[in-house]
Amino acid sequence: MNEHMNENQLLQIYNLRIGFGTKLNDVNPIVHGLNLSISRGRILGLVGESGSGKSLTCRSVMRLLPDGGHVLSGDVIFDGHDVLGMSKSELLAFRSTQVGMIFQDPFSSLNPTRRIGSQMIEALRTALSLSKKDAQLRALSLLEQVDISNPSAKLRMYPNELSGGMRQRVMLAIALGARPSLLIADEPTTALDTTTQAQILSLLRRVRDDDGTSILLVSHDFGVIAEMCDDVAVMYGGFIVESGPIEEVYLRPRHPYTQALIASVPTLAIPERGYRRPTIPGPPLGTLPYTSGCPFASRCTFSRAECEDVSMTLLPVGPSHTSACPFGGE
Numbered sequence: 251m252n253e254h255m256n257e258n259q260l261l262q263i264y265n266l267r268i269g270f271g272t273k274l275n276d277v278n279p280i281v282h283g284l285n286l287s288i289s290r291g292r293i294l295g296l297v298g299e300s301g302s303g304k305s306l307t308c309r310s311v312m313r314l315l316p317d318g319g320h321v322l323s324g325d326v327i328f329d330g331h332d333v334l335g336m337s338k339s340e341l342l343a344f345r346s347t348q349v350g351m352i353f354q355d356p357f358s359s360l361n362p363t364r365r366i367g368s369q370m371i372e373a374l375r376t377a378l379s380l381s382k383k384d385a386q387l388r389a390l391s392l393l394e395q396v397d398i399s400n401p402s403a404k405l406r407m408y409p410n411e412l413s414g415g416m417r418q419r420v421m422l423a424i425a426l427g428a429r430p431s432l433l434i435a436d437e438p439t440t441a442l443d444t445t446t447q448a449q450i451l452s453l454l455r456r457v458r459d460d461d462g463t464s465i466l467l468v469s470h471d472f473g474v475i476a477e478m479c480d481d482v483a484v485m486y487g488g489f490i491v492e493s494g495p496i497e498e499v500y501l502r503p504r505h506p507y508t509q510a511l512i513a514s515v516p517t518l519a520i521p522e523r524g525y526r527r528p529t530i531p532g533p534p535l536g537t538l539p540y541t542s543g544c545p546f547a548s549r550c551t552f553s554r555a556e557c558e559d560v561s562m563t564l565l566p567v568g569p570s571h572t573s574a575c576p577f578g579g580e
């Protein structure tokens with residue numbers, strides 16, 4: 251395990267394979283040998299279409315895969331610690347103090363029958379062993395940190411009395427409760443209107459700037475990733491197909507899937523006036539099992555016979571920039 255350790259990296263994922271199945275000897279692999287790392291204080295974007303394996307990758311860091319999901323092989327190293335080898339008690343401590351996570355739908359994580367205050371206080375007391383009084387004070391200061399006005403009134407409310415944006419702020423406040431060094435944000439703004447989305451993204455950036463928190467930000471929207479992240483990893487069909495610093499990847503994308511994804515960012519699409527951004531041709535991958543070669547080949551404008559045999563290894567194509575397409579997107 252120690253051969254993987256790198257002190258500049260907060261999170262390192264090596265050769266991670268995830269699959270689904272009821273029996274371990276009958277598992278359908280979904281994520282195929284994924285490598286990923288996040289440096290301290292940086293924001294890494296994980297981008298790709300629905301079903302590419304982004305959420306499973308995030309959940310495997312917390313060891314919170316859905317029922318039937320298994321890590322088949324690989325290593326997850328957090329701050330030098332082997333997450334996949336942690337005991338139950340180490341895992342509970344890790345989840346409640348080292349990593350915070352927010353999801354697309356904050357409703358699914360909040361209990362609708364309990365007031366915001368009692369949920370926050372319970373989470374804070376469990377994570378930080380605080381007295382009830384101290385947990386209440388910390389809850390108030392956390393709500394202020396995420397720009398919630400009149401926080402004491404909000405503590406008395408139920409989740410359904412808050413707007414979607416407010417609920418996401420509350421989830422962020424809970425996730426930041428123990429000042430985690432990593433925040434995993436899985437499509438945190440997808441369900442929100444554009445103004446609220448901008449506010450939540452700006453809050454996330456502030457969390458990183460003020461506290462040095464590393465962030466793993468998942469999105470299917472390259473526009474959000476380009477605006478927010480320092481580094482990006484592009485996923486397709488359970489593989490990372492390209493990764494690197496955001497300026498490099500955004501300005502000089504080398505994998506045809508990344509090129510298509512960037513070309514389809516809806517900056518100004520007004521179809522009724524005849525201008526629209528291109529979409530990626532062909533149907534999404536769906537749930538077909540992976541066999542071999544490049545999973546994007548059937549939709550790729552540059553596809554050729556050799557694509558059926560490429561190994562999907564990330565090859566260097568620029569400064570810290572790698573791509574799995576050996577043909578350079580040409």
Ligand SMILES: Nc1ncnc2c1ncn2[C@@H]1O[C@H](COP(=O)(O)OP(=O)(O)OP(=O)(O)O)[C@@H](O)[C@H]1O
Binds near residue numbers: 303
């Ligand atoms: N609970 C589950 N049971 C069986 N298969 C699952 C389950 N959850 C995910 N999968 C499989 O794993 C694939 C990847 O799922 P994942 O949620 O990681 O995708 P994603 O990239 O995060 O997409 P989305 O943005 O839609 O959540 C899915 O297409 C599905 O085939």
